[in-house]
Amino acid sequence: MLFGVIGDPVAHSLSPVMHNRAFAETGYNGIYVAMNVKNIRGAVTGIRALGVRGASITIPHKIEIMKYLDEIDEMALRIGAVNTVLNRGGFLKGFNSDWIGAMNALKEKTSIAGKKILIIGAGGAARAIGFGINSEGGKLTIANRTHKRGEKLAADLGGEFIPVAEYRKPQWEIMINTTSVGMAPNTEAMPVKATWFEKNMVIMDIVYNPLNTRLLIEAGKKGCTTIDGVSMFVNQGARQFELWTGQKAPLDVMARIVRGALQKHRRSAID
Numbered sequence: 001m002l003f004g005v006i007g008d009p010v011a012h013s014l015s016p017v018m019h020n021r022a023f024a025e026t027g028y029n030g031i032y033v034a035m036n037v038k039n040i041r042g043a044v045t046g047i048r049a050l051g052v053r054g055a056s057i058t059i060p061h062k063i064e065i066m067k068y069l070d071e072i073d074e075m076a077l078r079i080g081a082v083n084t085v086l087n088r089g090g091f092l093k094g095f096n097s098d099w100i101g102a103m104n105a106l107k108e109k110t111s112i113a114g115k116k117i118l119i120i121g122a123g124g125a126a127r128a129i130g131f132g133i134n135s136e137g138g139k140l141t142i143a144n145r146t147h148k149r150g151e152k153l154a155a156d157l158g159g160e161f162i163p164v165a166e167y168r169k170p171q172w173e174i175m176i177n178t179t180s181v182g183m184a185p186n187t188e189a190m191p192v193k194a195t196w197f198e199k200n201m202v203i204m205d206i207v208y209n210p211l212n213t214r215l216l217i218e219a220g221k222k223g224c225t226t227i228d229g230v231s232m233f234v235n236q237g238a239r240q241f242e243l244w245t246g247q248k249a250p251l252d253v254m255a256r257i258v259r260g261a262l263q264k265h266r267r268s269a270i271d
């Protein structure tokens, strides 16, 4: 069975290494490749013609692909983006595994229901995670640099909006960074000040390059529980694997190979 990630760019995607390792571990007869695609409509025709069993969809195609699919799962419709396609005999169904990946990453360390949760950012990732938190019964606040965008997402999610600049005292139990702030090469940057953290908070970052972002390092120093970006990435991949194969994903080996690949990347970047 053939699988792949469809996006532009995809050269540095860690999905091939993760899914091929999962296939090898479970004995599933699959192979997963990176496909750099500009024409998403043509790619969907290709999936049908070639009998590609499943695909991960990434930037910039997560929204446009929706109009070429036969069915879209309810959460993916609500979020407004598809990152996973399952091909059942030419019938293509779209899913979003990001929200469930984020929820499972959180649940490895904390409960969600009734918790006061701050999402930093108001882009596509924030939207997927926000709908996930709503479905788990968390109490949401959105903080964003651009007020208009933050207010819109907060309204869509039925949560509150706070402008980042107007923050006063820590009041959240869980804080999630969905912006790219802190990503290499600007690794000294933080989306919020360290004064936002208090002991016993859970701080999650979706940035995984570097693995230990400054946000997570500072949060760790304050005694917070931290969740890194690999955790969400691997958990969303596990959901994809389960949709495609009907088997339980080997989460631990997937996490190990992704963490190893990231460390190797870093070494070769330094060399």
Ligand code: ATR
Binding pocket: 120, 121, 122, 123, 124, 125, 126, 144, 145, 146, 149, 150, 178, 179, 180, 181, 191
């Ligand atoms: P994605 O789909 O990955 O979430 P996106 O839709 O481009 O990406 O959203 C990026 C988010 O990161 C936005 O919330 C953006 O804030 P704005 O709405 O103000 O643009 C936020 N972001 C990106 N770079 C930022 C920076 N340097 N400082 C603060 N926020 C930033």
